[in-house]
Amino acid sequence: MRNAVLGSWARTGLAAAVVVLILGTVAVLGATGHVGDLRYVNIPLVHPWPPTGYYQNPFNPTDRGDIVSASEAAKVKNDLVADGQVELQADRAADPNLLAGADTGNRLTKLRAALEQNRAAGVSEDFTNQLTSVRVGKLADPNDASVTWCVEEVGTSRITLTSLTNGQIIRQYTIRFDDKFWMVLVGGRYLITDAEVQTETVSS
Numbered sequence: 001m002r003n004a005v006l007g008s009w010a011r012t013g014l015a016a017a018v019v020v021l022i023l024g025t026v027a028v029l030g031a032t033g034h035v036g037d038l039r040y041v042n043i044p045l046v047h048p049w050p051p052t053g054y055y056q057n058p059f060n061p062t063d064r065g066d067i068v069s070a071s072e073a074a075k076v077k078n079d080l081v082a083d084g085q086v087e088l089q090a091d092r093a094a095d096p097n098l099l100a101g102a103d104t105g106n107r108l109t110k111l112r113a114a115l116e117q118n119r120a121a122g123v124s125e126d127f128t129n130q131l132t133s134v135r136v137g138k139l140a141d142p143n144d145a146s147v148t149w150c151v152e153e154v155g156t157s158r159i160t161l162t163s164l165t166n167g168q169i170i171r172q173y174t175i176r177f178d179d180k181f182w183m184v185l186v187g188g189r190y191l192i193t194d195a196e197v198q199t200e201t202v203s204s
Contacts, residue, residue, distance in 0.1 A: 090111070141194045149182065
């Protein structure tokens with residue numbers, strides 16, 4: 001009986017604490033004129049925010065209502081990794097035909113031109129990347145506002161230029177990069193349709 005009473009008091013105390021938390025939050029938001037933000041308040045077990053399976057859009061951190069699906073973001077990221085592997089193979093072979101199924105739109109046009117230029121010069125490129133951060137979220141493509149899934153990769157890359165004729169290394173150098181890739185769903189897979197590339201040579 002004593003345990004039942006104590007358990008009842010514990011539950012009552014917990015409920016009271018939750019009520020006090022909610023009322024306190026409402027009072028603060030009311031005082032600051034942000035009552036509308038109440039729907040974004042994170043109250044575990046009562047009103048978690050973001051909801052389960054979602055997270056705050058990293059490209060719009062000031063808007064608490066801007067959330068993205070964690071499962072869809074994971075697919076976007078995984079497809080980018082797969083697309084990137086295809087691009088690396090195309091770079092190593094200086095063969096634009098290998099880009100099919102990985103790139104589309106502006107990205108495909110630019111990469112094809114770059115690879116054709118490399119082939120004409122008789123060189124190939126190999127990239128060894130080291131990522132320091134990856135962000136996946138929604139950010140409008142500056143060239144097509146209807147495309148919003150974006151992946152930002154920050155890190156360094158060791159680039160090796162090799163002769164297509166004899167396989168000899170022509171040059172090696174390291175860059176620091178901060179790149180954004182916009183992804184579009186085509187036939188159940190996200191392809192890279194556009195990119196914003198920022199690089200800085202750090203050693204050669």
